[in-house]
Amino acid sequence: MSAAGHALALRGLSKRYGSFTAVADVSLDVGQGEFLTLLGPSGSGKTTILMCIAGFVEPSEGAILLDGRDITALPPERRDFGMVFQGYALFPHMTVAENVAFPLRVRKLGAAEREAKVRAALDLVQLSAFGERLPRQLSGGQQQRVALARALVFEPALLLLDEPLSALDKKLRAELQDELKALHRRIGRTFVNVTHDQEEALSLSDRVAILNHGRLIQQGAPAELYERPVTRFVADFLGKSNFLAGTVQEALEGGFAIGAGATRILQAATSTPPIGTPVLLSLRPEKMALLAEGETAENAVAGTIAGWSYLGAGYALNVATPDFGTLRVTLPTWNAPIAPREGLEVRLGWSSAASVPVLDDVSPDDAA
């Protein structure tokens, strides 16, 4: 299969069902050969967007462009997109080879060419020996690979994946994640993936678009989203985060200081909000350290261990602090400076660059 990525663009895409807005004004670009993941909780509109791209759902407003050409009105069978459905949607009455041959049969390819392409596609997903089996005779992971082969065999302009790994157990999921990623690198096609699994999104994608309530909240490379979340929702949905609330006290060189109760926190930033504005900082649990006797850090907060758990690679501590409530801290087990126990007094330290100011976009009905 030749590398032939196509670029996709969504322009002001909206979808309303009666008074319910499933997708609200989403604009998004997917570059040639890019692996983009739409990530969000259930009901965030991610699947609706994918169905709009595939052509199964007609958008209420906005346009879908493929290499600059408007395809909004094109029916799904003329879009030439490969799709891996949730639950795979393999045809149960056809063998694996017949399933993979289906898109070629539809395109009236000759038998010889069809056979060669089916063989190549099954090779690609390492299922050459399974052509004569029926889908129900395969394991979940194998079915998933058949679905991939079937979606790729006709060299589609775009590959759409609807929660492709959600039906698999954790170990298999990790394995297929690696395979999917390698496959994407190998064939260089444009992939659009939908998932609610943040780990999957981070590890697979070149770029992630985070959605909530039908709106695009933030998009960017996985590391960028993780390190520099713009809103509380993003910080909370991608990984775990503590949120420190305070008000701006003073502008400093390269940042500002906030106060919360008796505590003063330094935050690195390129600009300072006006003095007195309330701010919210996102602070990842792994970016804090336990300070030894006499050790100092830019920010230091004392607290007591209210609970802890052993997670193998690390400890997770819940540290009760007077001004920020309970903070979650993770420490690598192998060089933890203390043996955690409840009631132990500790001091937490972190640098002013460890935390990020975020917008508080979490409405009460989101706080589950």
Added chain:
Amino acid sequence: MMSFQPGLFARGSAWVVAMYLLLPISIIIPVSMTDQRFLSLPKEALSLQHYATVLNSPEWLGSIWQSFLIAVVATGIAVLAGTLCAIGCWRLSRRSTNLIRALMLLPIIIPSIVYAIGLYRYFAGLDLLDRFMGVAIAHGVTGIPYVVITVSTALAAFDPRLEQAARGMGASLMQTLRWVILPRITPGILSGGIFAFIHSWDELVIVLFIASRDVFTLPRRIWDGINENLDPAMAAVAVLLVVFTTALLLLDLALRRRRAE
């Protein structure tokens, strides 16, 4: 789960109901083997003479053949129209399509005599009275509900993502229908076809109204036979009818079992 042991009353009433269903059918078996010349139970010996009479009578054989042909054509009409209707309703799936599906069940809700009177009026104008095609059409249309029910049931179990998958891979509506939808609902279609066939095979009321001399189906010949003379040959025909219908039902059962696997 607690195991449930039926009491004497439940057991007894179950047997009564079963007997009530089976006895009238089983009584015709000895009657058909009577050694007498009239409709009665055998007196001295069992005899197959009435079966011989039926199988040597051009009238009876003619009626059996005609009933069979009518049932085949009627089944064709019912299967085609019923399947298309069920698929159409399933694909559109709006409130109006539920109404259409309900409308399609009218022939089994409305008493057939009402239907027969209506058909009599219409068919007179269309020159379909006492015509093979007239009876076949009437039976075909009244057989549609059976097909609509079984095909709709099969479609309810059909994963709509399979259709999306097919279309997403470039299949046209016809290709999707032929390669994906039809193979999945074939057992439902066959099942509906069998019921439509049985419906036509033993239908009497409509035939009494819209046929007279040329179209003489098997149920009608039995009916006439009972009215005119009490020939035990009728019992023999009735047994053949029951055997044939039972065979069709067993076929349906076998198909369902295969689908369940």
